[in-house]
Amino acid sequence: MSVGLGVVEGFYGRPWSFGARKRIVRLLGDVGLDTYGYAPKSDPLHRARWWEPLGVDQLRAFEELASVARDAGVRIVYGIAPERLFGGRANLKPGSTLGDARFEQLVARCVSLVARGIASFMLLFDDTWPTVVPRFASSRIGERHAAVASALVERLRAVDPSASVTVVPAIYSGRASALSAGARAYLHGLATKGDFSLAWTGPRIFSPYITAREVEAFAKAAGRAVWIWNNAIANDWLPLATGEALGLAGRCRLCFGPVANLAHGAIDASSGVLLNGAREPVVTEVALTAWAEQVRAPTPAGRDADAALSRALDRTFGNAGALVAQLAEQVRGHPIAAAHVRGARPIQEIALRARAGIPGARSALESALVELATLESRLRGALGGHPGWEDLEGTAAKVALVSKALLAKLRNDPDAKRLLKETTAHRWSTSLDELLHDL
Template sequence: MPTEIGVIEGFFGRPWTWAERTETLRFLGGRGYGFWLYAPKADPYLRRRWREPYPEAELAELRAFAACCRDADVRFGVGLTPFELHFGFDQMAKAALSAKLAALDDAGVQDLAILFDDMKGDVPDLAARQAEIVHWVGPRTKASRLIMCPSYYSDDPVLDRVFGARPAGYLDDLGRTLDAAVHVMWTGEEVCSREQSVGHLERVGQALRRRPFLWDNYPVNDGPRMSQHLHLRAFTGRPAAIAGHIAAHAVNPASQPVLSRIPMLTLVEAYARGEGYQYLAAFRRAASEVLGEALAARVEADLLSLEDAGLARLGERQATLAARYAAFDHPAAREIVDWLEGGYAITGEALQTQ
């Protein structure tokens, strides 16, 4: 097993309710998940409006969730995205950041992630600028673990197309400049990596001068394309052998909180069984535990439609499936019906505004 498996709640689109979040925490906390990083893209006070203070009602929800984490013996963390702070880290920005850190301390953070993803990064001294911010934060937070996500958190060239060409030597500069105690997130060879290999993680670890803190973008299904599909199948391409090459394994869940639990359970089994892991058997065990036998069998029979075909290709089957799952009195079945009716669809505009 790796040091820890946990949740990075870092997807775009419709956020989970606090009740859904808490129920999922309690479910996963007793099944091998040891930390929770709260970082939904829909929380504006952690992202585009990060300089504004949290409304007291929202801060109270964070405090209550932190207490639930403590009760479940799960580390509570927050991911803060200070939009384009590396372009102007002046006194006003420092004052706003200091106030936000104090609010998060008040909420009870144990882990603090400073996230530089989803923003422009094509400046030559990007690594130095971001390291300066992270080092400034270090002594000003009560969090006992400090994590950062680079602007270029994968080898995937899509990041260069969207956010500008990454500076030459960015990863090496970041590894050399950052304090060794700071963890660095990485999603793999792609933003949504099909596999995580020992060879790749070793190479990234050498550049960063530390084992990467793996941000795994499965079963996340946000964005205009992925929101058309439910990600239900068991984890594959994450061999237990990677455990010694990562600092932790954080899973970004799907928009559907109950359905997410199916693949998320299988990751724990993949590490526990090692070379004996069988993904279909793992899916069946997890689906039965989450859904019950009857609904699990129904979902397995419909995987080609729900996961592979996606909404755009269902045609007349969409109404048939909706009626089929409406007959089940189960929250996961209601999530499937909601998805079939477009309740989880995400537009390109959401990616630009959240």
């Protein structure tokens, strides 16, 4: 199964609403992309309680989404994760597929969606024991996953001959040359049965760059066609790593892109690319709009990621695009997947000159901070009822707060200590925060 080009809602955290999904599906069609993958890891019916049947309201919502997708020329790939790290009896039995009660529940879920116009499916075996501890990976586990996928597509094609299945394997990242013996055995086992493609995130889970040669090498090692699950804007990692996984309020950071971690040749070498969405739908819309322009460009000169991102902001936010661009500049790049495109922001360069005592730099820094301190209120006024304001509000508030704290620090204002304390407590993170320690 070739997954095409598009987006996968494949992050941990609050899933998108169906309204946001419809908006994104329409956008995909408008910008020339063709696939929406449904795999929100924190939706209980996707992973934690995958075996439960979908309710009437949920089925109706998917039917409506499928209708929107048909009109837009977009395919929906419905994802379900039938194994978990601590799944116990909830997981599929190791020894059987056909006839097993859990497998029949998997089939029933998918058949209920076929009846609503969705015929493409994604089985996710990611973030299970072979993922976390690669030495637990084995050919036996790979063979079992292949058997499940093969049996599922056989059953679904009895209902709809066009039905297809793709797999997110337990081993889904890493260079072919660096795979452990267990990982290789797992992939060999996965190649023993059926005809389905595999997802791969690149050399790393958050890959700074993915080349055509790396795609081809992994596909050869896996014995399968490979599509790229690109985490270039995925931002669920920060809140999870800073407390959310333990039930606490973790830190958050927006990520608009630019998507600059994928060689153009890697697209041709793969069976598709799905950009894993950010938690914020409107941020994902911006990134998809920019990336679609890069994908369509016939020459390297037309694939300027920064220029595409600038135009995407204008398209998404209209007259407020320039203001949102100021905000996006404070979260430019991805701290893991795209550290190489982050670079120094203009305000950081001004701050360096001010620290060096260059004449006029301190005054220029104050002026820049005054402008950023009012960015939140200007954005609020410009965006009005735009659905994206909710996604941007936290970061805009943090930029304003940090700017005010930095101004107070520069001016030796007695209020500086209080403001600095408030910035530390704020959930949202920006690159502007780094100046709190540098000035």
